[in-house]
Amino acid sequence: MKLITKRADYAIRALCVMAKNGQRMYSAFELAKKLKIPGPFLRRILQILNKRGVLKSYKGQGGGFILALQPDNIFLIDLIEIFQGPVKLNECLFKAKICPSISTCILRRKVDEIEKFVVSELSSININSLLN
Amino acid sequence: MKLITKRADYAIRALCVMAKNGQRMYSAFELAKKLKIPGPFLRRILQILNKRGVLKSYKGQGGGFILALQPDNIFLIDLIEIFQGPVKLNECLFKAKICPSISTCILRRKVDEIEKFVVSELSSININSLLN
DNA sequence: CAAAAAGACACTAATATGGTATCATTCAAA
DNA sequence: TTTGAATGATACCATATTAGTGTCTTTTTG
Ligand code: FES
Ligand code: FES
Numbered sequence: 001m002k003l004i005t006k007r008a009d010y011a012i013r014a015l016c017v018m019a020k021n022g023q024r025m026y027s028a029f030e031l032a033k034k035l036k037i038p039g040p041f042l043r044r045i046l047q048i049l050n051k052r053g054v055l056k057s058y059k060g061q062g063g064g065f066i067l068a069l070q071p072d073n074i075f076l077i078d079l080i081e082i083f084q085g086p087v088k089l090n091e092c093l094f095k096a097k098i099c100p101s102i103s104t105c106i107l108r109r110k111v112d113e114i115e116k117f118v119v120s121e122l123s124s125i126n127i128n129s130l131l132n
Numbered sequence: 133m134k135l136i137t138k139r140a141d142y143a144i145r146a147l148c149v150m151a152k153n154g155q156r157m158y159s160a161f162e163l164a165k166k167l168k169i170p171g172p173f174l175r176r177i178l179q180i181l182n183k184r185g186v187l188k189s190y191k192g193q194g195g196g197f198i199l200a201l202q203p204d205n206i207f208l209i210d211l212i213e214i215f216q217g218p219v220k221l222n223e224c225l226f227k228a229k230i231c232p233s234i235s236t237c238i239l240r241r242k243v244d245e246i247e248k249f250v251v252s253e254l255s256s257i258n259i260n261s262l263l264n
Numbered sequence: 265c266a267a268a269a270a271g272a273c274a275c276t277a278a279t280a281t282g283g284t285a286t287c288a289t290t291c292a293a294a
Numbered sequence: 295t296t297t298g299a300a301t302g303a304t305a306c307c308a309t310a311t312t313a314g315t316g317t318c319t320t321t322t323t324g
Contacts, residue, residue, distance in 0.1 A: 003133070003221040003243060006282065027300065041283050047302070060291025061299045076239075089135040106261050107208075110253050111135060117249050121242050129238050138313065159269065173314050179271070192322020193268040 003118075007083040010037055011045050012076070012130070015054070019071035019127050027064040045083075052082050072128035077119060087122075089115040135250075139215040142169055143177050144208070147186070147259050151203035159196040177215075184214050204260035209251060219254075221247040 004012075014031050018024075028043035035042070046065050050057040056068045067074075081087065090111045136144075146163050150156075160175035167174070178197050181187045188200045199206075213219065222243045 001133075001135070001216060001219055001221060002223075002281095003246065005280095029300090038283060040285075043301080044283090050301085057301060058291085059289070059299095059301045061297095062292060063290085063300045065301090084133060087133055089133060091134075104264075106257060106264070110257055114135065114250055114253050118246055121246050125238060125242055132236075132238070134312095137311095161269090170314060172316075175270080176314090182270085189270060190322085191268095191270045191320070193266095194323060195269045195321080197270085 004080060005084055007045055008080050010035070010042055011049060011079050011083060012127070013037075014042060014046065015049075015067070015071070015074060015079075015127050016130055018055075018065070018067050019131060022067060022071070025058065025062075025064040025066045030064070048082065054079075054082075070128075071131070072126045074127045075123055076125040077122035080122060087115060087119050089118070136212060137216055139177055140212050142167070142174055143181060143211050143215060144259070144262070145169075146174060146178065147181075147199070147203070147206060147211075148262055150187075150197070150199050151259050151263060154199060154203070157190065157194075157196040157198045162196070180214065186211075186214075202260075203263070204258045206259045207255055208257040209254035212254060219247060219251050221250070 013035050014026075017031060017034060018026055028046050029039045031046075032039040032042040046055060046057070049055040050065065050068075053068055054074060055065045057063070057065050077087070090108060145167050146158075149163060149166060150158055160178050161171045163178075164171040164174040178187060178189070182189045182197065182200075185200055186206060187197045189195070189197050209219070222240060
């Protein structure tokens with residue numbers, strides 16, 4: 001079971017680097033080299049973060065990416081949802097008649113609890129938390 | 133993010149049916165028909181449950197599968213680990229220098245907490261819980 | 265013996281994830 | 295004003311995981 005995919009992982013790492021030096025602009029390849037991860041892949045990730053308003057981008061020579069938000073306002077839950085979709089664990093499995101009912105099903109209640117816990121834990125971490 | 137795959141799902145459903153009528157023997161195809169899921173696929177799943185000691189099997193005409201354990205002794209965590217491997221969410225992501233240290237890393241602590249919670253919730257449900 | 269079952273295992277199909285390649289566009293600097 | 299360094303957009307390929315099938319062997323009962 002994977003909680004955090006590579007895309008989200010790389011995004012987190014890149015944002016951490018950028019947050020350490022908040023004013024500087026970084027090109028995708030510069031960051032990729034620093035983090036030792038594939039350049040084109042990271043580039044696409046940063047483009048997505050730009051579209052989602054986490055980064056600002058500047059084209060042309062001397063351009064690159066820079067944080068659009070304060071590091072303590074970028075939460076892990078958001079990054080994970082950007083790259084992995086919403087945290088939905090309760091895709092009701094027992095469509096068959098076995099499941100007693102949607103309102104009483106124990107399994108569903110438990111899965112909902114797990115989902116809430118995951119979301120709340122991931123909501124409590126931001127990029128700044130990871131820098132101490 | 134998928135918490136429970138089809139294999140585990142089907143296993144749970146099949147075990148629920150079998151638990152309702154604990155003494156009876158069911159062939160893989162009979163169960164598959166009842167649950168409206170693919171026969172050969174369920175058959176492989178039951179074979180695995182047999183190998184893992186959750187079911188007993190009997191070959192030959194009139195043979196089939198029957199529970200090897202009491203329904204309240206078959207836990208969801210075990211079924212999930214059989215079909216999806218151990219619940220390990222903490223595959224350390226920050227191998228790079230970004231992560232401060234394995235002992236202080238906030239992210240790691242949080243992921244460990246999530247993992248513990250998932251395991252404990254899934255350990256609290258058994259096949260019997262699902263039959264009320 | 266014949267039919268009905270599981271055992272074993274190789275194989276295919278679908279999906280998700282990880283990653284590349286290419287061309288167009290923008291912009292700064294020579 | 296040309297050139298090169300950057301992103302924007304998008305199609306594509308590679309790999310892994312999950313889902314599912316097919317087939318042949320073995321066992322058992324009638
Ligand atoms: S499994 Fe979905 S309501 Fe019971
Ligand atoms: S991410 Fe693994 S110890 Fe910090």
